[in-house]
Amino acid sequence: xxxxxxxxxxxxxxxxxxxxxxxxxxxxxxxxxxxxxxxxxxxxxxxxxxxxxxxxxxxxxxxxxxxxxxxxxxxxxxxxxxxxxxxxxxxxxxxxxxxxxxxxxxxxxxxxxxxxxxxxxxxxxxxxxxxxxxxxx
Numbered sequence: 543x544x545x546x547x548x549x550x551x552x553x554x555x556x557x558x559x560x561x562x563x564x565x566x567x568x569x570x571x572x573x574x575x576x577x578x579x580x581x582x583x584x585x586x587x588x589x590x591x592x593x594x595x596x597x598x599x600x601x602x603x604x605x606x607x608x609x610x611x612x613x614x615x616x617x618x619x620x621x622x623x624x625x626x627x628x629x630x631x632x633x634x635x636x637x638x639x640x641x642x643x644x645x646x647x648x649x650x651x652x653x654x655x656x657x658x659x660x661x662x663x664x665x666x667x668x669x670x671x672x673x674x675x676x677x678x679x
Contacts, residue, residue, distance in 0.1 A: 544587060545608040550581075552591050552608045557581045560616075560632040563623040566592070578619050580632070586616035612663055 544553040557579040566572035574592035581587070587610045595605025611619070615633060620629045646654070657668050 543606055543608060547608065547610055550583070550585060550610070552581060552610060553589045554579060557587070561620055561624045561628055578616055581614070586611050586613055588619065612667060614664065614667055
């Protein structure tokens, strides 16, 4: 499936599938699946498929959809549905994160919040991206 959302292309045929979770048996009325993908641009999305999607005629049936998600949401999905080896294959070896508390002037906090809103990301994601860009990693 290919979909353009917010000016970005999400394609299950060209993106890397990182994991799959299914419920019910294929062909069963309760069969649903979700797959986590990462695009070549490093964006994440969930591909949902199976029964239980609303149809134009008011009935429910087989369907599919793509939902873009943040890296943090992708990691949370992977923690819930993948084993440790598959998680580390997708995101690299897990090293425990260190917590850092920083006092920011209100001006920087306002800019951080504006960027978070514009990017659809949380503060931590924006700070990590800024530090990676600044530190070269």
